[in-house]
Structures are given as structure tokens and as C-alpha cells.
Amino acid sequence: MLEILEDALAKVFSAFRSVNVFLTSDPPESREWGQNFTHVYAFIDEQPVDYLGIASFSHGKVTDRAAVRVDRIFNASYRASLNLYQLSNLIANTIAHEIGHTLGLDHSQLPTDVMHDGLDHRIHSLMPPSFHAEQIILMNNAIRKHKVLLA
Numbered sequence: 001m002l003e004i005l006e007d008a009l010a011k012v013f014s015a016f017r018s019v020n021v022f023l024t025s026d027p028p029e030s031r032e033w034g035q036n037f038t039h040v041y042a043f044i045d046e047q048p049v050d051y052l053g054i055a056s057f058s059h060g061k062v063t064d065r066a067a068v069r070v071d072r073i074f075n076a077s078y079r080a081s082l083n084l085y086q087l088s089n090l091i092a093n094t095i096a097h098e099i100g101h102t103l104g105l106d107h108s109q110l111p112t113d114v115m116h117d118g119l120d121h122r123i124h125s126l127m128p129p130s131f132h133a134e135q136i137i138l139m140n141n142a143i144r145k146h147k148v149l150l151a
Contacts, residue, residue: 004088005042005070011092012099015114015129019139021103036150038064038102040095044071052076052094052119055101060138062146066098076121086125093119096129104142105135 013023028037052073055066073094077087096114107117114129131139 004084005091007088008091008095011088011128012095015092015096015131016099018136019103019131020143021139023099038062038066038099040066040068040099040102042068042070042095045069046071053098055098057101057106058104059106060104060142060145062104062142063102066102068095068098077125080121080125082121082125086121089128090119090121090125093124093127093129096131100131100135100139103139105138 009025016023049069049072051069053066053068056063068091070091073091074087077090082090093114097119100115105115108115110116111120112123112127114124114131115135116124
């Protein structure tokens, strides 16, 4: 289980390699960051929901909250008989999708896009997350605007 999550996080970090953002699975150092960071919660809960993840969103702006329901991802994986590699991809795509929202990205109409509304486990379990050039530019612009507002 831990190895699957580590693999998924490595894929998430790779997906954001061209985005001017610092990702860590460790709690942020309050002296360095204060409250200037986005919380992404990955958790398991017994409450039934019909989504894999959810995030605060404002088009073209940085927001501060996202949540990923790992239990729902495991459930979808089990129902679809995904292997461990596919499960890792689905976890990574879900986390990347929600972080994308917190960096100002809206949903995409392209079924294979990480930002497609309603990640399809049959598609998004087959490949690790990635963003195309326009999405990277939009996220970097949102981050740049956010830094100006904080200055």
C-alpha cells in the first residue's frame, strides 16, 4: 500500500516538474511558509460520496484546499479490476487533477486530459498524469499573480 502511494506521489511530482510550484508530502515549515500554501488532503472515510476528489477553484487563481478520497479510488480500482500500476496511475491522476484546480485550471473536454471532468478509470489508469503546454503556462501565470498579491 505504501509503495503504491509513494509511486503515485512520484508521478504527481513529475507531472508538475515544469510548474513553478514546490510540492512536498511533509508538513510545511511554518516559519518559512506561514499560511501561504495549498493543503491537499488524501484521506480515507466511510462516508459514501460519488467523487474521487474535490478542490476549491477560481479560474486563473491559486486557491488553498483540495481533498482526495483514497478509499473511493481504491473502490473504483477494485470494481474495474485494475492492477497495482493502474491503481498508482489513477491515484496520481486524481491528485494532479485536484492540484490543477487549486492552480486555476478548469475542466477539459478532452477525455484523455488529466483535467477532464470525471476522470475515467479506464483511461486515467493507463497513463501517469501530465499537463500540456497551455495548462503549464496557465498554472505558472496563476502562481505569478498570487505571488504579486502576497508581496
